[in-house]
Amino acid sequence: MPVMDVDTALQTIGYGFGQVIIFIVCFFTYMYSVSEAMSVSYIVVLTSCEFATTAGEKTLLANSLLGGMVASGLFVGMLADKYGRKFTLRLALIGALGFSMLSALMPNLYALSITRMIVGLFLSAVASLQVAFLTEFHTPKWRPLAVTLCSQSQSMALIYCPLVAMAILPHHFTVTLSSQFDMRPWRFLMMAVEIPGWIALVGICLVPETPYFLLSINNGEKAILALKWICRKNRKNWEDFDIILAENERATVVPEGFFSSFLYDSFRLFRKPYFTKFFICLMLIFGLFFNSVGMGIWFPVIRNMDNSVSLRLCDLIKRNPQFASSKEKLVNGTETEVPPTCHDVMTNLIDPIYYGFSYMGCYILSTILLQCLLRKYVIATHIIVAFVLGLGLNVVKQPTMLLISYTLMITLPGVLIPLSTSVLIDFLPTHLRGKAICLVRSIARFGALLGSTLVGMLLKVSCDLTLNIFILYLAVCIVLALLLPE
Template sequence: MELDEALKAIGFGCGQVLVLVFSSLANLLAVNETFGMSIVVVASSCDLETTAGQKSLMMTAMMAGMTISGFYVGYLIDIKGRVRILRWMLLVTILLSVISALMPEVYSLSAMRFLVGVFLCGPATCILGYMTEFSAPHARPPLVVLFSLGVGISLIYCPLVAKFFLPERICANEDGSYVVRSWRFLMMLYTLPGLFGLLGLWFLPESPYYLMSVKRKEETYEVLDWLCRRNRKQIEDLNIDLLDFPRDTIVAKANYFKLVWNDTIRLVKPPYCRDFMVCTLLSFGMFLISLGLGMWYPLLRNQDNSQHRLLCDVLSQPKNFDQPKSNVSATNEMPNFTDPLYYGIAYILFYFLALFLLVFISRKHVFVVYVSLAAGCGLALNFIKEPIVILICFSAMMILPGVLIILVSSVLVDCMPTQLRAKALSLNKALSRLGAIIGCLLVGLLLKVSCLVTLNIFVAYLIFCIILCFLLPK
């Protein structure tokens, strides 16, 4: 039988749950390292005496590392094995993150965050592929939704820990000496989920799909036996006799650049080109909308809309723009962490809604529903003036695409063959992150020229994404 059929016969049980839990903890580390840095940048501003440019450097250093290393990490995971590379990358990521928390000044901290990004790329991008390869295809969509809950949990975990751990004032002592302050311990606390995930991954087996793709059939039977025993079944009772796994290149005798070039060309040629391009354009749009609009969110929350103005009137002509807080409070007081908590709760609720919808409709139609709702909210922002409704529509337009980011990756996992899966995920994420950069540039450059045009560029791409959703494979 095919490996898909064997996993279907084994069924879903404790074995898949263990893989899901520890993979989710590794993913939680990736989100903590990304989102938590936005809190650390504020909390460390007084100690490190950072300028706006230095804050941006601290925020983007890790993203730059992830982008540069992305495709090479995918190549390693496809060639050397899933769990082996992920274990070592998690270990090095945690160690580098702890070391970065002890750096005395901005540039050494930013350099360490860059290195964190280089190694974090594996857990952030390819852990999803590893997790899904222990389950039959029909079980993967709801499993990916449960895996995605880590994003919402992290969006709650980071501000909640900061709320109870950080002091109300950033500067307790301004003598300029090196002191291990609370924000440094906060960075270490953000690595805790990854540490638990690493301990779990150290005892989990290799992906059965990878083992079959490199002709290690006996080890594949051992992994299937591991799953059976944890699912309270006997592999002998299932009469599993696996067919050989078709693969054009196992470990080709060629240099790295030739291997990467050959596999990249295969991604943009039939039969994989259509699915890869659709998923990449869709993922690009999800990053564009969710992170591009995120730049507007703090500005919107700080405005007074008691006069019931349109969104673009609020953003283009903020009422209290000329009434900033005093410099002392602006630099010394920690921000309010209540909004991020609500944001994380909203993410979790939309993930559960997606899980509920998957019971009744296909994954493709869940995409259509979510993207259509986001586009409808974007169109509504051109007309509505009620402050609460503006906030709800704006938040929904930003959160709904964000929820779909990992779900798009799950479609790519099902479309790509095992030997190209990690490389496809890595290249997809690298290209998609350009969407976040372009979204931020759109807001920064066009907002002052025409807020209405800027908003409707996002809406237009959402409408384009609805068409892309119908082109997704089943």
Template sequence: MFVSVSAIYVPATAWAVLSYDWSIPIVGDFVFRPWRLLMLLTLLPGIIGGLILIRYPESPKYLLSQQKEEEALIAVDWISKFNRGLPITQVLNCNEVRLKPEIQAEENIISNYKGWQMLTNIARATKPLFQKPHGFNFVLCNVALFCMFFSSNGIQLWFPEIVNRSSNDENRNSTVCEILGSSEQGQNELMNSTNICSDAISTNTYIDSMIVGVAFLVGFSIQGVILNPLGRKNVLMAALILSILSGFLLHFVANPIVVLILFCLCILLPGLSISIMLGAIVDLVPTSLRGKAVSLCMSLGRLGTIAGTNLMGIILLQYCTTTFALLSLILIVCFVVVYHLPIRNSA
């Protein structure tokens, strides 16, 4: 849910900062301008989060895996005092607490080895994920997450640019691809003229981006309510069907409000599906492999983000119709994969 807060914070901050045009000379040719301030303000939440984490203890589970039982007990006691306001001994009503030793399945893969041997041991520890009985399902999960990240983040990154170009549409009666096509033609003509290119950002760009963030916030709230009654797999498939339909309709719809709603659905529904999919992965692999499984799936999902954002940047303007058709195709593949996964409807 905090992802949606950031999706509101970033455009709101950009609107407040980039609406002004000022400059402060610092040293030589280095000039402090609004976009530099925006970079600092977007870094601020991460810095605050990092400072907050300093006072938190290490995970007791990790400390036990490193044979640091005393430090693990201190961490558990800190957590108990933070949550309950009481030491762990009072919460459990006992004089002494002993923690069950953590099985050292990974045996300090990183710290005990160096160089190529470390990589070999990481590969050996990961290998069971790709073997029977859960290897096939794990690969399908990776494909599904790749497609979700590809479509959701691929559109979301370029959404402000699409809105900004659409704001120049005077008759407000053109499809997205028609607007982008005329915008590209206008830029090509500008390159051959002496006119100055305008880098102004439309107010609608900020507002529509914040609307997407609010949509995420509402979407996460609704998802939490309907997930258990309707079932995890049912919600996943319904979300993917709606996102496929939204991507298809973007080829034809010209009404600005409907276009905004369709874009929100194309970004929102695959994005919400990611968290549901991660919960399903946890159920599909053994406890000892869950950490590795989620980490690998998220890593490959981020590759989907890289692929989607870069590919859309290359083909969106020149092959707009093909771009949205490709996104719909990616989501269809994702739907087929999710349909064949043995995901339990009960969370």
């Protein structure tokens, strides 16, 4: 019987219900990570009066979870490559869900921000490793399609959040736990967005570790058991296949210590033969996060007002109470900053639903285009359209066209994040994939953090300048997309 690698073994077994189960688990895992990240868009508004937040405090709260994801992302990949994708995902889900529940009970802004940052420390693994877990149960020819379809969980999360908000927020109920602490509806909203995460946690406990990882640590017996699980779920008999796995050339577990191994493998990514491809992917994904997440996380806040008047986007933002400038008044002959009147009601939950549906439509479009074009041309096409629409935001005033242009400028790059990540998986060996994905995602989330800070702090100072900074990086991303390996 000929020996074969995992790709050939999976191809021999074929696609079936086993991969569907993995797909569903990864779907809810990614849906939870997006729901958790996007819920802060609503919390920023809903806590404005209770915590009397300034523009800087709003930005702190909006960035706290992203900050935690940046901090932990560098080491999550090492854990995944050393202890396994399943182990790390399960641990991360437990930590993220636990601290998310705790954060909903925090009594003030700074305690809430700190616990949200801790949630981000765990959520980094949830958001990054589900791609590796999903793809390592699929052969290379299935991966782009599987990743794109699973990414529809992002659009489902973006629709799920405003729908839950519509169900909870209008009731204006309060649960009194003590004389000094009331549970307002926004706290229950934070708990409700965790539901996909609990489903994902149950699912991840019921599926095996990936055969790629098991073989990478020279555990061929368990790799065979994982393949047998897939075969059994696919309603096929293992005995009908003559599968003998080839030994892996390099095990993930190396004799060096944890940090020595981490530094060694991380530096390998910046050397030949990986450096050029890795750097292009890194800067591209950085730009996608900078634009789609950095600005997208503020989408419900920016659209939370009357948008029916015919004004440019920046003129509308000047009228938005969340971005209103502080006024100065004289107190004993001294100018003192007076914060604008607080506004803590979500008056527009329809546009965020449109935002979610736009992701769904763009994912369907990218799936169709993948059947006709090379992956890098699909990526480049999306970014070119986003760039043109972004330029149009400088002049467009018609309300519907403005909503479409603004939404697609953020959405089109956002749908490319999983697809661009799959490029990394294809040209890197198994023992470097987890570290590479998490290293790239961590640096890219710093781009999201930078973009979010620009919106929170600079948008009210110079909206036109802020908007065109995002548009300029889209132009850079077009060039990077065309340089991707085929």
